[in-house]
Amino acid sequence: MSNVVQLRVDAKIKKKVANIFADLGLDLSTGVKIYFQQVLRHGGIPFSLLTDNGFTPKEEETILRESRETLLAYTSGKLHTAKNWQEAKKEILAG
Numbered sequence: 001m002s003n004v005v006q007l008r009v010d011a012k013i014k015k016k017v018a019n020i021f022a023d024l025g026l027d028l029s030t031g032v033k034i035y036f037q038q039v040l041r042h043g044g045i046p047f048s049l050l051t052d053n054g055f056t057p058k059e060e061e062t063i064l065r066e067s068r069e070t071l072l073a074y075t076s077g078k079l080h081t082a083k084n085w086q087e088a089k090k091e092i093l094a095g
Helices: 011-023 028-042 057-075 085-094
Strands: none
Touching: 011 028
C-alpha cells in the first residue's frame, strides 16, 4: 500500500534537485523514494550533516569553543605571540 507524502520545499531548491535527479535518469518521486530506502538501510541519514563551514555540528562547536578559550587566554596574558619563527621554535622545543 502506498501513501502520499507532502512537503514544502523552496521552489529553487526543488528545481535544482529535480534537475540533478533528471541527469541521473530519475524523476523527483523516485529520487525521494531512493533516499527513504537509504535512510532505512543506514538506520539514519545516509550522509554526514555538515555546517556551512564543512564541519559536523560537534566539530564546529569544538572549534568555536577552543577559539574562545584561546582568545580569553591571550587577552588575559596567559598566552602571547612569538615575535618571530625562531622565538616560536624555541618555545615549542622547550615544551
